[in-house]
Amino acid sequence: KKEKFYSTMEELSEYFEEIFQKLFDGGSAHLELSREGDIESGLLIKANPPGKELIVLDSLSGGEKTLTAIAFIFALQEMNPAPVYVMDEIDAALDQRRSTKVADLLDEYSSDAQLILISHNEETAKHAEQVFGVTMDNGQSEVLSIKLN
Amino acid sequence: KKEKFYSTMEELSEYFEEIFQKLFDGGSAHLELSREGDIESGLLIKANPPGKELIVLDSLSGGEKTLTAIAFIFALQEMNPAPVYVMDEIDAALDQRRSTKVADLLDEYSSDAQLILISHNEETAKHAEQVFGVTMDNGQSEVLSIKLN
Amino acid sequence: SILNNLILRGFKSFNKKTTIPFQKQGMTAIIGENGSGKSNIVDGLTFVMGQRSSKLRANKLSQLIYNGGEDGTPADRARVTVTLDNTDDRFSGIVSEVLENGENPDEITIGRKVTQNSSAYKFMGKNCKRSVIDDVLDEANMDPSRHHIVNQGKVTEIINMSSTNRREIIDRLA
Amino acid sequence: SILNNLILRGFKSFNKKTTIPFQKQGMTAIIGENGSGKSNIVDGLTFVMGQRSSKLRANKLSQLIYNGGEDGTPADRARVTVTLDNTDDRFSGIVSEVLENGENPDEITIGRKVTQNSSAYKFMGKNCKRSVIDDVLDEANMDPSRHHIVNQGKVTEIINMSSTNRREIIDRLA
């Protein structure tokens, strides 16, 4: 089923680039096999932020790696949507502007799915339809419903 | 030199608890050998935030692990001070209040050493004597001196 | 929306019965200070979905039971329940197969409970096999091993994994 | 204070010669957006201190040379220089040993340069052995393998490492 593999990889690669370009305001990205024609070889990620030269993935910055990973994760979701998404502090390495870009991306999925986001970023919480605050008192956690405006 | 090992471990453990308690506003922490009396065994970290029961290190939260690690790192510095410290986004997992606690701790070392901190947190930058802003334009980085008030 | 409520009792830092209503479609944000219990909520959800203790930051299941805090009493069991919407009858096949009582509820519940010596899965409040939970999650198109749950610190895992493991993701998709 | 300036030229995203003055005692903050070049500055410092390419997010040293960006010209070499204070004569022993010219400067420089085919260390602008750099860092009480440099994402490394490796830290201290 070599054809099935290639058509799946192509489709995933297109979603990946589309979301990558949304998060980076440009640039390019795609997926490819580490050995051409060999569907038993590895899957490589090629990610090129705008204005830069393609470089080994490891040389990307912490925030750039996070955005690239988020683009890949949501490309997978496009291929096989889940009804619930849970993201625990995925914006830890992101500056304010990129954090907001990710929150905007997640908004696009929120009409068809439930998104549960944990974040220390107040801006992200403002994007949410409902907010829960968790507090710790004497070793016990409590959850309160919170109204943010 | 079993005595030397024990006295070193004891001293490190005391610095570790002292800094831990500063960062956590309480609690307790210490270091111990995984097999008592065997200085070839492993070194365990016991960390207990205030109000909580001692638990395996892995069960601590992301921010609690970061604070515990920072306490350990600076306990090492107390044992063998370096003239320059470089910390690249060590506050990524910390909420605003813990971030400020860490910046206050770093202040204590800044009279005897040079501290170079990379952070996305503006509060941290306000603690600094000098601030450099890095920008990227068409694939090239530039550094500017910045005045923050 | 499919996920109605998450109910934690005696699970990690949630000693008292805590019900978190996720009903709304759209985005739910969970905020709070370091160590307050946010990630423990995620652990509660994946615990019911069948996650092993090592993926829940514990060495064994009994460590998931509320440990009493500094000077309190430990709980004797950890219980987590997830309620899922069934107004579209999507789970009705599983309900009739497992319950055999002609009921067709608007909401189904799956749960998991751990004590110092035992561990059990629950369906509609009754003990059930792990396979029933797997069937429910399959019907819901949810699966703890898939990429729709990103644990703290794990977002770049997809970048750091070997290219072979990453290629296997395509194999599973195809 | 001991660290005066860090000078980057053709190193990673720093094409043009960039001088960062760290002279002040106390805290220096470096801010900027994702991907702007902040961690590359840290890499420049540890590069001079002898760090290997894998610890600099590169597969080989030549990847540290400014690659031209999207439509620019790559640099032909990467050069980083660190200037250290010598007004207390702490490095004067090494200076007289290496230079043999009776000079006693207020400031010494160590550097490292990489081209597509070569790699060299520099002391006071002249090629030198790696051991000279090691001696200077030893005199300064600085060492890339010690814990006074915490790279991005690595702060909890001390928690995640094996208890044996952690015990070896005590061995080295004692």
Ligand SMILES: Nc1ncnc2c1ncn2[C@@H]1O[C@H](COP(=O)(O)OP(=O)(O)OP(=O)(O)O)[C@@H](O)[C@H]1O
């Ligand atoms: N079995 C247990 N009984 C009581 N408390 C527990 C138990 N297991 C874990 N905890 C506590 O839960 C806390 C961690 O909670 P959690 O990881 O949810 O925090 P968090 O809100 O995600 O914080 P952060 O923002 O730092 O990630 C730890 O302090 C730990 O002591």
Ligand SMILES: Nc1ncnc2c1ncn2[C@@H]1O[C@H](COP(=O)(O)OP(=O)(O)OP(=O)(O)O)[C@@H](O)[C@H]1O
């Ligand atoms: N040899 C090179 N030539 C040109 N650019 C390079 C080279 N090596 C790395 N870069 C670029 O440097 C950028 C990463 O810079 P750096 O890691 O310093 O960012 P950062 O400011 O620390 O960002 P973050 O806040 O996300 O951690 C990458 O976009 C990468 O393309």
Ligand SMILES: [Mg+2]
């Ligand atoms: Mg957490």
Ligand SMILES: [Mg+2]
């Ligand atoms: Mg960085």
